[in-house]
Structures are given as structure tokens and as C-alpha cells.
Amino acid sequence: MLVGNDVVDLFDAETDLDALHQRFAERVFAGDERRTILSSADPRLALWTYWAAKESAYKVVRKIDRDAIFAPSAFAVEIEGRDGARRLRGSVRYGRRRIGLKVQQSGAWIHALATLGSPGSHADFVLSAVTRRPPRRDPSAAARAGAVRALSRELGLPLEGLRIARTRPPAVLLRGRDIGLDLSLSHHGRWTAYAAALPPAGMPG
Template identity: 35%
Template sequence: MRLSIFLDRTLVGNDVVDLELTQALGKIEDERFIARVFSPEEQRVLAAADEPDRWLWTLWAAKEASFKAAQKLNPDLVFSPRRFVVFPLTSASAEVRLDDRVIQVVWTWGPGWVHSLAVLGKGQAEFCVEQRPPEANESIAVRELGQRFMAERGWDRVEFRRAERTDRRALWPQAFQGQALVPADLSFSHDGRWVAFALGETWQERDPV
């Protein structure tokens, strides 16, 4: 599969965190983790938060989602949490800064989960979060969610395949109808009981940059 990077697309990333997983509980007390992952500005946000554990995973999800979006502009990008600095704008939105790039993020809190949606570009994006059946495989469940979500928006019978680098390393998922690439960016996420899917605004086909 040929990998092309377009600069005029709405690129998305999303991340969901199950707050009731054992490894998520009480993480705010892990001082080494806090120092390794969060900038001084972010640590001040956590110190002032009424629900520091929920805010910790909200900031983490914002970083993860931003990485998923930014990687589509630079496939060699490595996830280093402290490089993605979250600057909250409201109780539900933020700018995430990666060097000189700014990524827009919105987050949502649900019962037992937090979700962040990152957007690069001027277009709109949508997302959904749902609880997977206990017996369902996470990877299969998130793909089935994505297929239903896209079918509701007119993209029937899509298949998901991962973009590949020239060295054949798999990257982010893309949607296809047959051999035709669906002209919209997307993102998968799953954690514990929850799966999440994000879909960016469709773009007009044009020659790759």
C-alpha cells in the first residue's frame, strides 16, 4: 500500500482511557510517572484539580490523541509524552503544542472513562465511545464500531487497512471501499471496557504533495 501525506486534510487522533482499570487507579500518587510524563505547567494543572486522577488521564489521552494525529504528518515521530504539552483552554478543550505545531483537542468525561479527540487542520471531526461486550476482542470491537459509524454516514461496507512505510512497518488505519481509499481520516482507540472511533471531515481528491 502506497503511503501519501496530504497537507490539506483534516487529520484526527483519538484516545479513550478506562478509569476503572487497576493500572489507572491512584496513578496521581506515582511521583516518578508524573515527573516523566507531564511538564511543569501540566503538573500545576494536576495539583489544582478537584479530581486529579481523572485529570491525569485526560491530559494523557490528549497527548496520545495528538500523537496519533501528528504522526500522519511525520511517520518517524516517536511518542514522547513530555514533548506534547497540553494547555487547557476550557474545562473541555485544549491546545497541545508539539514543538512549533499546535493541535486542537476536545475531551469528554463519561462514567468510568475519559476520551480525547485531536484535530489537525480546519475541518470538523466526529467521534463515538461505546462499551464493548465482555467476550468481544478489543481490536475486532473497535473495527465493528468504525464500520457502523461510517455506514451511518453513507460509507457502506468499508474495510480497514493500515498504511505502511516503505520498510513495511504498519502505521495508522485507513478505510477502503473495495480498492478505493475513503477520503476521510480516522482513528481507533480501545482501553479496558471501552472502544472509541473518530472520523475527520472528507477531503477533495487531489494530487499528493
């Protein structure tokens, strides 16, 4: 399974609809997406939910196609239902591919998780979280440190030997060796987030 994730800080000034250039919505969202966003009870929440969905799906696509560019309008978001008040599920279509989507909304952030299963992959569990970035800490380093701690705990691997290479997409290294674990990182404003596809039996040490 391949994962992509994206976090949006809803307190970041960038997310004010008034701050967006007029043409932004036309460039990024298809007509039906714009209608859904504008007719929703909270257009700002809806707009950034769709945006996070597209970015998370792009991070998955980038793992299959290294030359893929981020053209937001090529990612068609469909919200299919709710799993509780703050959890949405749906999909993102990109060409012939349909990427699974889960979105979590807190009052402070939106987190989108995109997944694409691949035959032969035994991953059946996604470990993911949104964490507050320590003040003044570099966002990229904070995201990687959060993911390293979580993976060490979850997989029983030594914290000292684990590292995430700042490649795009990121790679998880154990004592310098890529252990082939699929990971996605995101950071925006005060938040960092990660998502990792875990195999059922854990990773080798």
C-alpha cells in the same frame, strides 16, 4: 483535517494513582502540567485527561511525521475552558504546531479528540464516539467494527464493502481501495472509540 483520539477507562485498575510508578508523573508531565493536575479537584481525572490529550495529539503528529516517537513530555497540554460540565477544550503544543483539543469526560471514561486543520482539506465535520466493547471481543477488532458501522451509516456506504486496515495509522478501505478518509481508533478496558474527519459532501461510493 487530521484527527487523533484516545479513550481511557476510568474503571481500569491501571488508572489508580496508587498503581503508578513514582517517576511516571515526572517523566510524562511538565512542571506546570503536574501542578495543574495535583491542584485540581480530581487529580486522577485530570491526570488521565492530560495523558489522553497527549496520546490523541501524538496520533495526529504521526500522520504528518511517520518517524515521530511518542515522547509524552514533548506534548504540552493546555486546557483553555469548558463547554459544559463534562466537556473541555484546549490545545496541545508539539514543537511549533498547535493541535486543537476537545475532551469529553463521563463518569466511566475520558475521550480526547485532537484535530489539525490543513489548508486545502475540505473536511469540516468530525464523527466520533465512545462505545462499550462487547465482552470477550478483541478490542482492536471491536474498535474497527464500531467505526465501520458508523461510517457506513453516516456516509451511506455498503457495510459489506467497508473495512478498516489494521495499519498504523488505520486506513478505511471500500472494496479493498483506500478512500483516503482520515480516521483514528482507540481502545482501553471496556471501551472502544473512533474519530473520523468527514468531508462536507460525503465520500464517493
